[in-house]
Amino acid sequence: MRIDELSLKGFGKWQDASFRFGAGLNVFAAPNESGKSTLLQGIFAALYGLKRDYVKSARYLPEYEKYRPWHQGDYETIISYRLGDKSYRLHRCLLREREQSRLFLEPEWTELTDIYMEDRRKERPFLEQHLGLTRSLFTDIAWIKRGPLFAAEHLMPALAQNEEANPAASRMLAELDRDLAAIGKKERAESTLLGKAGALLAQKEAELASAESAWKIISQLTRQIAEWEDEKRDLEHLHSRLRQRQQLLREREQSWQKRWEHSHTPPKSDEEWEGWSRSAGTPKEKQIHEEARAALARMDACSFQVEKGKWDDVDRDRLLADYDRGVQLRRQWEEGHVQLAMLAATMASRGGRQDRADRQKKKGGAPTRLWGMAGALAVLGIVLAIFDQALPAGVLLAGSALLAGTAWVRMRAKANPSHVSDPAAQEIQNRQRELADLDDELQRLIGTWGVPSWETFAQMREEALGSLRDRESVQLQDRLARQEEKARLLLQWGEQLRAVWETEKAELEREQAAMLVELERVERQIQHLREQIARANGEVAAHDAVSLAKAKSEQEEAASAMQQLLQKREALQIARDALQEAVAEWNRDVSPGINERASEVFAQITAGEYRDVRLDPQEGFAVRLLEPARQLVLDLEQCSTGTQDQLFLAQRLALLSHVSQNSEPLPLFFDDHFVHYDDERLRRTLEFLAELSEKHQIFLFTCQDRELRILEPWLGVSDRHLVHTLG
Known part of the structure; x- marks a missing residue:
């Protein structure tokens, strides 16, 4: 098997990281x-996923949570590997809510996923069918590390070389030994299943003997329970009726x-009074409603009479x-007179200058006296107007204007008759006509009132206004008096009503107190009966546990179990x-080959210092060494x-060599395995690995530089070997 390429879309610290591997040595030297280690776990996860092989409780390995993506990327891996003459591309999505794995055959990318059926873990075992190894067996053999094998009891089938060997023989033999020891050989042994079964059978026979005496007690208790149940049922019916009565109260x-609170809001309409009368609970209450309503009606019917006054109409x-x-x-009349007086004063001033000229020709005369009188009246009228004496000021100003106009007309008539039609004189006449119109309108206005x-x-x-205010004041006082009387009647109505209700409340409280006493008495009796029934049922249950039928059945079951x-x-x-x-035959066939290979590996990496190594299949392939000096x-x-x-290295390489004979060379993984090696041991071991890399793909992870220095002669001369830089 050869791993060509790995893509970690999201795995621990790695995000969108891709790695291509050589067919021989792949050295990862980094601090x-x-x-x-995350990259190493990523390779295993890409090949096998992160589910447990031998499911007992949890389906996922502890590494599942440890290597969730640090970033917000997908929990995905893609790995390309070669088996024989075929190349595969395996894509895994590791998130639980959308876990998925798909297998493609390269280079055409023909999908092979549905060819592999899901196992009980809901996992498609691609690599298990390709290599014949579970994830645990693959890491036990291919991952060279310190410590015992994790799945040693499942390893023997992978080492078997003939079809007649039972792949679970060792595990089954161990389980048979445990089962036989658990059953035991003697019936009286207390710690064995056989001894416990014998003790149980004796116990059940004793219980069967006591069942008949218990039956009589059960019959008596059953009759007593029935009587108590009838009494309890009657009391519960009474209790239910009392509860209903309590609810009514x-x-x-x-x-x-509600009525008490509503009584503080007196009725305002006939409909509300009717409602109060209909809801009256007693004749006394209804009488209070009717008396209050009648008193209010009489008060409303009484009309208020006031003697008719002179100004009422x-x-x-x-x-x-x-x-x-x-x-x-x-106001207009007074303002007109003021303007007329000012106009007359202006004309008088102008006329005075003309008169002084005429007096040089002709001394004295009547116009001069009129001018003096007009000026005196004008000054006096202005003074009164300043002190808000509008009426006298208006009369004086009007007289002043009249005298001034007369004097001016006479003077002009003597001097030049044509000046009589002067515009100023015409303006005075217009003002006098306007004032006369105002006098007429005012006389007509007051004339309508006689x-x-x-x-x-x-x-x-x-x-008139004083008379009307007095009448309104009397009417207001009457309304206030009526309102006070109405408020008094309604207050009296509420107080009388609440006095009746206080008596009703006292009676209601007495009924409630008596009801509570009766309820407590009944509840105590019911509780007492329940306790008696519970105790009796407990005794019945205790005796019923050893009833005749049950005791007989259990005795038969105990005998059958024995x-x-x-x-x-x-x-x-x-x-x-x-x-x-x-198993003895099987071990004779398998063990010699494994022990021989382990001895060869150990002799080579120790330069022949040790030559004999043994692996014990009965103890998880435990390793033992023969010391040459003392044997x-x-x-x-x-x-x-x-x-x-x-x-540990010799153990894993021997097992891997034996497994590879049945399939093909498997890769090897070292994660800082050589920390405790001295330089000489490390040199010999790495030289051995360099030779081994011609057949097996090797992944070497180290945080030191000495491995690179030792392997430098091999790393630089062949493209089978690669040095990878992480960072």
């Missing part, structure tokens, strides 16, 4: 933690609580609107004798560490 309590909105309009007219003046209208308004053990012991003894003879047989533990490593 620790560089991935050498709880519902009454919940209803009472007054349209308040119209009065307020007319007053606001009058105030607006008065009063002679604005002051009388304002006084009438105040009287007979079967005797028959089995006889059959096992016959089988053991036959197997011992077969002593040495066990492995009696040798030095370096010698032990060489013996």
Whole structure:
């Protein structure tokens, strides 16, 4: 067998890593933690997967979790290997949730997967059928390491060279010996199956003897249990009725609580009063509802009477609107008079300058006096207007304007009659007409209310509004009084209702307390009966365990078991004798060849210092060495560490050589195996391996450089050998 190429899509630290191998030596020299052991395990996983060979409990090897991909890649391997004249490509997906393996024949990549049926591990045993070796046997033989064989009891079939040999003979012989020892030879031996069966048979016969006396006790207890069951059933019916009554009391309590809370929200409509009356639980409660409802109805029926006043028929909105309009007219009238006075003052100023010129010609005259009076009235009106005396200020300003206009007209008439139609005089006349219109509108407004003046209208308004406010105040007081009375009636209704309900609640609590006492009494009686029944049933069960029928059946089973053990012991003894003879013949055929090969290997790597090595198939192919000087047989533990490593190497190579004769040369794997070798031992061993690499493919993993130095003459002269760099 030759491994050509390995791809680790995801395996431990390796991700998307590919390796091509030579047909001879493949040396991997790299420091620790560089991935050498992971690569070695990757080769085994690619060939065989990571499931156990001999399934007992867990299906997967411990290495399954250890070598999960460190990165987020797939847990996959692809390996290409050659067997005879055929090349195969094996692709494995190792994830449990989608585990899959596919085998292709190269170079056409013809898929062969379905040719191989799944075994009990749900695994297709490609390599087992190719090589005749399970994963455990392959690693036991091909992986050279310190320690005993893992699957030594399964190794013998692979070493057999004839079809008549039983491949499981040694394991079966050991199992037969264990079974015979477990059964034993004497019936009185306490630690053997035969002794235990005899003791059990005696016990069952004693139990059968006591079964009849136990039957009478069981009959009495059964009748007593039936009576107690009837009494318990009656009490449970009573308990159920009490529970129902208790539930009704709880519902009454919940209803009472709701009514109590609802009583703080008085009814507001006839429908609510009707609802209260219908839900009344007692005549007293219903009477309280009806009396409160009647009192409220009488209060609502009583109408409020107020003596009719003088101003009750007054349209308040119209009065307020007319007053606001009058105030607006008065304001416009006052503003018009102020503007007229200012216009007159302006004309008076202009006329005064003309008069001074005329007085030079003609002293004195009536216009001068009018101008003086107009100026005095204007000044006084402005002063009153400043102090918010609107009415007197308006009268004075109007008089001032009138006098000023008269004086100006007279003066102009004397001086130049054509000035009478001056624009300023025309403006004064327009203002006077507007003021007259305002006076007329205001008189019409107050005339509709039948009063002679604005002051009388304002006084009438105040009287009417005061009368209306007084009437509204009386009506408001009446409404408040009615509301207070209604609130008092509803409060009285709630208090009377709750007083009745407090009596009801007290009665309800007494009923609940009595109910709890009765329930506790019944529950105690039921519990007492249950305990009596349980004790009686326990006694019945204890006696029933040795009942007549059961005791008879068990006695017969014990006698039958004793007979079967005797028959089995006889059959096992016959089988053991036959197997011992077969194994002896088998070992005579196989052992000499293995021992001879082991001795040859050990003699070559020790330079002839030791020549005789033996492997014992009966003890897992344990290794023993003959010391030439003293002719002593040495066990492995009696040798030095370096010698032990060489013996393990000789053991594996002898077994591998024997297995390879039946198939083809298998590869060898070394993972830092030569740590305890001195330089001379290492040189001789590596020279031997270099010769062996002409037939077998060898994988050598080391963290030291001395292997490379020793192997350098071979590594550089042939393309069969490769040095691999990891990193």
